[in-house]
Amino acid sequence: MKRILSSPATPYPQGTLGTNDNEKGDTMDTIEILEAIGKNASYRHASGERLLGILSAMDASESLERTAKTGDQHHLAVEFGQEIVSMVQSQVQGGYEDQEDDEPCPERDGEDERTPLSPDS
Amino acid sequence: MNTPSMLSEPPSRRGSIACVGLGMVLGSHLTPLARSHIEQADVIFAALSNGIVEKWLERMHPDVRSLQPYYGKGDKSRKVTYQEWVDVMMAEVRKGKVVCGVFYGHPGVFAWSPHAVIEAARSEGYEAHMEPGISAEDCLYADLGIDPGRRGCQHFEANQLLFFDTRINTDTYLILWQTGLVGDRSFKRLRTEPAYRQLLVEVLNKDYPLSHEAIVYRGATLPIEQARVRRITLGELPNVDITAEETVVIPPLSRPRRNRAMMARLDALDRMFENPG
Ligand SMILES: C[S@@+](CC[C@H](N)C(=O)[O-])C[C@H]1O[C@@H](n2cnc3c(N)ncnc32)[C@H](O)[C@@H]1O
Numbered sequence: 455m456k457r458i459l460s461s462p463a464t465p466y467p468q469g470t471l472g473t474n475d476n477e478k479g480d481t482m483d484t485i486e487i488l489e490a491i492g493k494n495a496s497y498r499h500a501s502g503e504r505l506l507g508i509l510s511a512m513d514a515s516e517s518l519e520r521t522a523k524t525g526d527q528h529h530l531a532v533e534f535g536q537e538i539v540s541m542v543q544s545q546v547q548g549g550y551e552d553q554e555d556d557e558p559c560p561e562r563d564g565e566d567e568r569t570p571l572s573p574d575s
Numbered sequence: 576m577n578t579p580s581m582l583s584e585p586p587s588r589r590g591s592i593a594c595v596g597l598g599m600v601l602g603s604h605l606t607p608l609a610r611s612h613i614e615q616a617d618v619i620f621a622a623l624s625n626g627i628v629e630k631w632l633e634r635m636h637p638d639v640r641s642l643q644p645y646y647g648k649g650d651k652s653r654k655v656t657y658q659e660w661v662d663v664m665m666a667e668v669r670k671g672k673v674v675c676g677v678f679y680g681h682p683g684v685f686a687w688s689p690h691a692v693i694e695a696a697r698s699e700g701y702e703a704h705m706e707p708g709i710s711a712e713d714c715l716y717a718d719l720g721i722d723p724g725r726r727g728c729q730h731f732e733a734n735q736l737l738f739f740d741t742r743i744n745t746d747t748y749l750i751l752w753q754t755g756l757v758g759d760r761s762f763k764r765l766r767t768e769p770a771y772r773q774l775l776v777e778v779l780n781k782d783y784p785l786s787h788e789a790i791v792y793r794g795a796t797l798p799i800e801q802a803r804v805r806r807i808t809l810g811e812l813p814n815v816d817i818t819a820e821e822t823v824v825i826p827p828l829s830r831p832r833r834n835r836a837m838m839a840r841l842d843a844l845d846r847m848f849e850n851p852g
Contacts, residue, residue, distance in 0.1 A: 485627070488601050488602055488631070489602040489631060492600055498603060498798050522799040527627070527797065534626055535626070538625055538626025538629075538630075540818070540819065540820055541622075541624060542819040543653065543765065543819060544732075544819070
């Protein structure tokens with residue numbers, strides 16, 4: 455996974471490449487490249503061609519370049535395995551069970567049932 | 576771990592827990608203090624947005640234990656999983672370990688276990704606290720150009736609108752979390768079908784016309800991504816695919832009405848305090 459930067463004269467500001475452990479010019483793997491981009495103001499919002507140029511200069515893996523091109527993180531599964539992509543799950547368990555189902559809702563008592571609005575009301 | 580042991584270990588070492596946020600974007604959002612909690616902990620438990628972010632965290636500490644395997648594959652209630660998360664973290668705290676729970680975004684925003692573990696630890700006399708992180712909510716304000724103070728802002732888990740008769744103030748922004756699995760009462764499913772979102776739309780349609788705008792928002796999690804913003808109508812909501820990583824924003828429909836009685840009372844106070852005597 456380790457890759458060598460293609461040129462020692464890479465067009466990056468001093469100290470922006472690599473992680474805390476890596477100095478400028480060290481090899482960077484995919485995670486280090488992502489971290490370097492994430493913390494650099496001129497890379498983070500680079501779009502399209504420019505971002506691809508930055509990745510190519512960093513000698514990013516094909517799967518990272520593809521992810522950047524398509525916006526589809528699934529390409530990184532090639533490098534990291536199937537389990538990596540979106541692990542987001544609902545993390546609220548509501549507290550709904552604390553409530554009695556048929557507990558009256560006092561402030562709504564006696565109020566008219568609301569009816570659906572028409573499409574252009 | 577990086578601090579001299581004299582400083583990091585009090586004389587009678589007791590377990591503790593800190594729940595910290597990693598923020599949303601790899602490399603961009605982790606605060607220096609959250610990083611320090613990670614580096615100084617004995618053991619890390621992690622519930623993150625994807626495996627790449629988890630790999631990044633593994634670079635910061637040699638003992639990162641993913642909480643991901645506690646999820647079932649559609650066969651186990653998340654209520655069980657989240658209690659298990661609390662239990663495994665507490666087990667290490669009771670062993671006297673400095674524990675750090677790392678959660679994506681803000682650990683206390685639409686997340687049950689971090690609050691629960693802090694409460695459990697404190698109730699047993701352990702030191703526990705939460706360190707805020709940049710949440711999906713924060714990214715949403717930045718990417719959509721919304722200031723929650725401009726018109727007010729209400730946040731609900733989408734289920735709350737179905738399970739409870741919930742009052743909506745249409746003068747404000749309405750932010751719906753976890754819409755992708757609205758209507759799931761088993762707490763086992765990862766998504767629900769359009770028919771469930773149709774019920775949500777029915778509820779919303781009591782306050783908003785079907786032609787009203789709905790914004791489906793996904794903030795970036797990798798720094799090579801940009802936010803995805805889909806602008807649709809409320810009526811279209813059931814038929815668009817909404818992932819677990821998306822939040823739905825309903826912009827204000829109405830304008831707030833002036834409270835004339837209160838204005839008059841403020842006038843009276845102004846007269847009294849601006850021209851005393
Ligand atoms: C369990 S909550 C966790 C929120 C997290 N603690 C935070 O601070 O943002 C999961 C919900 O957060 C929202 N969410 C998570 N990732 C998101 C993203 N990348 N963009 C927008 N919303 C997101 C979605 O509404 C999702 O259903």
